[in-house]
Amino acid sequence: MSLRLKLPTVYLLVAIILVCSRLFIDDTHAGEFDIMVRDRAIVQRCVTDHDARNIAVGMPGGFSFSFDPVRCRLVYVWFGGFLDFRSEATGRGGLMVDILGVKRHVGTALLPLRMGDAHRDPGTIRFDGYRKELVTGIPTFLFRVDDVPVEQRVLSFGPDQVTIELTFPESHRSESHRPVCYYQMDPTAVKSVELSERLRMSDSGVIEIPVDETWAQIRLQLHPIKDTFVRKEPTTNGHLLYALHCMSCHTLDGKKRIGPSFADLWTRKRTVTRDKRAEEVIADEQYVRESILQPQAAIVEGYENANKMVDIRKTLNDKQIDALMKFLLDLKPME
Numbered sequence: 001m002s003l004r005l006k007l008p009t010v011y012l013l014v015a016i017i018l019v020c021s022r023l024f025i026d027d028t029h030a031g032e033f034d035i036m037v038r039d040r041a042i043v044q045r046c047v048t049d050h051d052a053r054n055i056a057v058g059m060p061g062g063f064s065f066s067f068d069p070v071r072c073r074l075v076y077v078w079f080g081g082f083l084d085f086r087s088e089a090t091g092r093g094g095l096m097v098d099i100l101g102v103k104r105h106v107g108t109a110l111l112p113l114r115m116g117d118a119h120r121d122p123g124t125i126r127f128d129g130y131r132k133e134l135v136t137g138i139p140t141f142l143f144r145v146d147d148v149p150v151e152q153r154v155l156s157f158g159p160d161q162v163t164i165e166l167t168f169p170e171s172h173r174s175e176s177h178r179p180v181c182y183y184q185m186d187p188t189a190v191k192s193v194e195l196s197e198r199l200r201m202s203d204s205g206v207i208e209i210p211v212d213e214t215w216a217q218i219r220l221q222l223h224p225i226k227d228t229f230v231r232k233e234p235t236t237n238g239h240l241l242y243a244l245h246c247m248s249c250h251t252l253d254g255k256k257r258i259g260p261s262f263a264d265l266w267t268r269k270r271t272v273t274r275d276k277r278a279e280e281v282i283a284d285e286q287y288v289r290e291s292i293l294q295p296q297a298a299i300v301e302g303y304e305n306a307n308k309m310v311d312i313r314k315t316l317n318d319k320q321i322d323a324l325m326k327f328l329l330d331l332k333p334m335e
């Protein structure tokens with residue numbers, strides 16, 4: 001028998017090899033195209049939509065969102081995995097990349113931020129890119145609406161929960177205050193909306209941020225859905241857990257947000273109300289642990305009317321809470 005193969009046979013063999021390798025890719029190496037978010041947030045420009053310019057962000061813990069840099073708005077979020085590049089890599093799905101989860105709308109208007117007049121579309125919107133937090137990679141989007149600088153971060157404290165955080169850094173150009181800022185959304189698209197202290201929302205869904213407020217937190221509870229695509233890789237990185245679940249309400253630099261800063265957590269004397277009685281405490285490990293596990297057991301003076309702390313046990317397991325405790329203990333000054 002001749003060993004020489006005829007040309008058509010060679011073509012056939014090559015075709016068979018190609019088909020097999022394609023199957024091999026699909027069956028055993030599927031994970032390679034599934035971008036896994038581990039201990040750092042991932043910011044990815046890719047086509048997840050019919051709007052090619054959107055930026056996809058995958059946060060550790062299974063929360064992801066799409067940000068539109070043209071209109072500078074959060075478009076939608078999803079919980080589960082991040083992105084699946086398989087269709088892109090194998091050339092079957094054109095340029096589109098699938099999101100690994102169910103698209104959840106957050107009620108954002110097409111142009112949510114307005115300056116001075118809630119009903120006037122902004123004249124100019126300029127996207128200035130984003131800054132990444134050093135340790136966690138969490139992005140802060142930087143942009144200007146009618147020349148007023150705005151910084152926006154998007155976080156999630158738990159299942160079906162989305163937090164939009166807006167900061168208004170001092171504008172170096174103008175000496176006066178910025179105008180009143182409005183954030184427009186459709187409140188019926190979500191289950192509930194909670195706002196940081198000085199914000200007000202009208203029935204039509206316009207949130208007003210007063211001129212002298214430099215920081216705003218808008219917390220959305222989404223309508224629950226049946227979908228259970230969750231592939232969490234629970235992280236035990238304490239700093240990361242702080243950044244994901246506490247940072248928005250508790251700073252490390254002494255600034256007051258929704259809750260007290262952690263800058264002097266271990267040294268500050270505070271008055272708390274426990275069982276309707278006031279008592280003075282200096283934080284020890286037990287107090288801090290209790291503050292996390294039973295946030296309502298002792299309320300710090302001055303925060304009686306603050307937005308309630310979230311029940312973190314719904315989101316974090318025991319190991320993660322221990323890791324968070326360790327991170328907080330490391331903030332303790334040396335004796």
Ligand code: HEC
Nearest residue numbers: 245246249258259260288291295298299300303306309312
């Ligand atoms: C939505 C805002 C919010 C989030 C998110 C939040 N907290 Fe709080 N936290 C508060 C408020 C408000 C208080 C003060 C009222 C009270 O004592 O419960 C507080 C109080 C505390 C205290 C007591 C502080 C003191 O000085 O006595 C600790 C400790 C604490 N939180 C830890 C955490 C940790 C750890 C996380 C993240 C897992 C977290 N919190 C997430 C709002 C929040």
